[in-house]
Amino acid sequence: MTTANLYYLAIALLLLCTLACQPAQQTLAEQHTPTAHFIVIGIDGMSPDGINNAPTPNIDWMMQNGAYTLTARAVLPTSSSTNWASMLMAAGPEQHGVTSNNWERDDYVLPPVVTGTEDIFPTIFDAIRKQLPTAETGAIYHWDGFGRLFEKSAVNYDKHIDSEQGTTDEAGRYIKDKKPKFLFVHLDHVDGAGHGAGHGTPEYYQAVARADSLIGQIIQATKDAGIFDQTVFLVTSDHGGIGTGHGGETPDEILIPFILSGPGVKKGYKIPHPVYTYDNAATVAFALGIELPNACIGRPVKTAFEGYNLPDGETVVANEALAEPVIYPKREGHKAAGGLFIDSVPEVRIETMEKDGITYYTLDGNEPTETSTKYEAPFALSHTAVVKAKTYKNGVGSQSYIAYFRVADSKTKSGLKYSYYEGEGWMYLPSFKSFKPVRTGAAIEPSHDQVQGHREQTFAYVFQGFIKIDTLGEYRFYTNSDDGSKLFIGDELIVDNDGDHGTRERSGKVDLSPGLHPIRIEWFNGGGGYWLNCYYRGPGIPKQIIPADVLMPVKPL
Template identity: 40%
Template sequence: MRTLIALLLAILSSHTLASESQQPVRTVIIIGVDGLSPRGVDEGLTPSMNRIIGQGSFSFHARGVLPTSSSPNWASMIMGASPSQHGVTSNDWRLRSRSIMPSKEGAEGRFPSIFSELRRQRPNAKIAVVYDWGGFGELFDHSVVDVNANTEGPERTMLRAVEEFKYNRPDLLFVHIDHVDGAGHGTGWHTPKYFEAVKRADDRITEMIEAIDEARAWDSTVLIVTSDHGGVGKSHGGQSMDELEIPWIIAGAGIANGREINRDINTYDTACTAAYLLGLTQHPSWIGRPVTEAMISGPRAGWVDSAYLPAPRISPPGALMARDEVVVELSCEIPGADITYTLDGSEPTKHSAVYAQPILIRDTTTIRARAFMRGRESRVSSDTYRLLRSDAPRNVRFEYFEAPEGKPRWELLPDFRTLTPTRTGMCPEIGLATIEKREDQYAIRFTTQLRVDQAGTYMLHLKSDDGSRLKVGRRTIIDNDGSHGPIEESGSIDLSAGLHTIIVEYFEDHGGESLDLAITGPDKIRLPVSFDRFVAPE
């Protein structure tokens, strides 16, 4: 028995020593690409990010924090804590006009960051921060860093960052690149322009990798590439997985090759990981933990071996489209990879249809695709196309309104009773795809009858950016009002078989725009509410 206990203690002791044997590295570089989604890396043309995935460890299921806005997430990344601790809850946050005080105050009354902790524990450390969004500069105490460079554009930003690495070799170099988020807001996440922006970001990451190569510094440097949030449509700030999940990639000294981390990673773990790599003691108010599973000396659980193969890109991205047909193309960054796909929503295997030419879609279809090459297989890419054909019945009445010039902006749903519509008409569905509208500051009221075939309890789901409200008869079932990113609210109601009048009110403040209605019936199956469920209002 004593022998068994001694053996167990020896095993535990060796595991503890192994976990603590990571030696401090000379330089930690964190590159944060604003708005970069896991899908942007996985389906984009990203040879440099793919290189460090292969030479390091990664997760495509790391999470940011809510709200999925930039400032709360960048703050969480550098402060090792959530908004409820550090108090940064929106992009409007400013140190002198904050409403939530930090749970722990450091320099300038701010919550402790990786920058301030490195300065406190190692006063002679070199710290450089280079960024091209002014909002990032609001989040840290400039007096604790040696370089505070607010640049313009990804090329100038990375040029300055590479110069800092080459000539000053900081202990901690943080680089923020903003343009991918701009592409998402401009044309939409996962559109061709978005993927072009991702490629441009990857080219900039190439410049940093080449600088590390030239300095032969991989044995003393760790590079982390991550993001603050993803996006849906043309916006973020909502509560969807596409907005919440972020890529998290790490490579360099002491980092294991070819590991996919399957333990939970949160964005506030980034500060803790940097502190661990630099040999710092983690601040007691930080709630994150270092991602030691990525390290050679780390635990033997929480990761799996990975032979990474990028997922196929599906183009154009799926959406509700007012078109009779759409031509869909599949591609993979790795030449020679075979792509298989399905059109019925099932899981593609190597025995599924092999992609050889563009696919013509004429009905609502879900495409799922996977790449295969030399025993490796990618994740599944998936997109759904809902086509509103020109011959679809138009049983939804809409009234379109524009905010009056010279009046206060609409930040809530307007009082439709006081407004005169700019335009009225009939459309196939409750949504924005078929209605001509201006960019911002408009509202639409939809009225129709919903056909219910089976009596029972129904759950209605209304997702919008910005505000919306749904009524069945005179009863408000969902109130999703306010200026916000894509947020879904749901409400249940008992419905008899027959026709039920429904009214959906929607307004667009600024930025992204979206409106989607879905229903879950007594069979517990959730479906979009499509045109064949509507009957023209009386």
């Protein structure tokens, strides 16, 4: 007997044993009729926001006639290779070792915990090949990097095509020609629009709408092939994005759609519990009636199928399954909600997005609970505040939504001085001592938003002045910048966020005594987009954009 046979014997024994011990759930599993055909359509970089804001009649149809969540989670880092691997392997980077886009089969840092037929963590293709040896399987993909993430020898049809339309046409031909048991189609153009025009832009939504029409063409191909009624579809994505990028840890980047439809799948069912991207292959395996190696961590999303419900009394409702409220002015991309109000009183308006939900808020940065102030009507703020709002329904809370309202008075001299510089070929912050500023001025906050009239590339700003500290203690400062930035208190470098990079946050801490402390922020843009926001937190001060009213350009006499 080979080890593989031993392995399946062990699984069979285990199944028998579990059947004997737990009849209810496992008998159902036994009864689940394997799906004849399963097609995963993965749209690179398609966020839930994209689906919510682009016309997507085919995806909408799948949601109305299927089971879905728009708040499934990808894995970190939110880069493509890591997430496609996790989907195919029913495991995370900790297991399969595809920890970044730089991963190659012969060049990695973390080896996979197990290998299958080839020198990678085994994928769903490998499991199908071993357990359903005659099954027809295919992988047709728009991004060539996808092709290194599965066993070439386990797939009947393996094709990379350089355009979204070509990939879809090829998938259609293949479906009609071979009626595959399992097919994975990957489309890349939405990610391209995210990197080019930016997530949340009209161009991005246009790309999502196009993806939807291509999904429609793939569905149509199964109808033409006469297998539509026997095919389960799963539409998902590897990650979302923010600004013109992804890879980070924000909800905008990590939340993904997970939408199933087809025979045996519930209709119009919003999956209430958490779903992870590595549940993808486990769900395919469950639907096809095969097993995955125990090195996998993904679990099938059984509740998506008829006959499977959450156990009674189980409260695994995900916070993300409840729509979070929105505070206006709302956040957009990297721009935080709230805003800077000079000589004016902001009105805080909160919208509850969850039907029958009740929204509570706080003004001190604390997490809202059902004992916090209930939101009933817009209210005015006369001072700087961190507003946090959270919607509750049946005792379950949504994620909280944060807005930073900064209130400043132009008569009191708040804000910082700035010096503006121009240079050539900067990859790091220049040494400003050897440069003469092109001009100087005043900015009420150290932010790209508060300086104008500069060129688009190779420019830099130095913001200087004083920060007022009321309470002795430890303070943490943050810069969120594209490209590099540094923040100094006195002569001490507190935040080193230097280098040529997209919008990213770095922080550092310092002990401060009450009084005025010199603060200096250096920031440059080499090329491409630019961004700067500075935050701090301290004793009794929740993390927030450093507000103008604690900054002053000169020490008062």
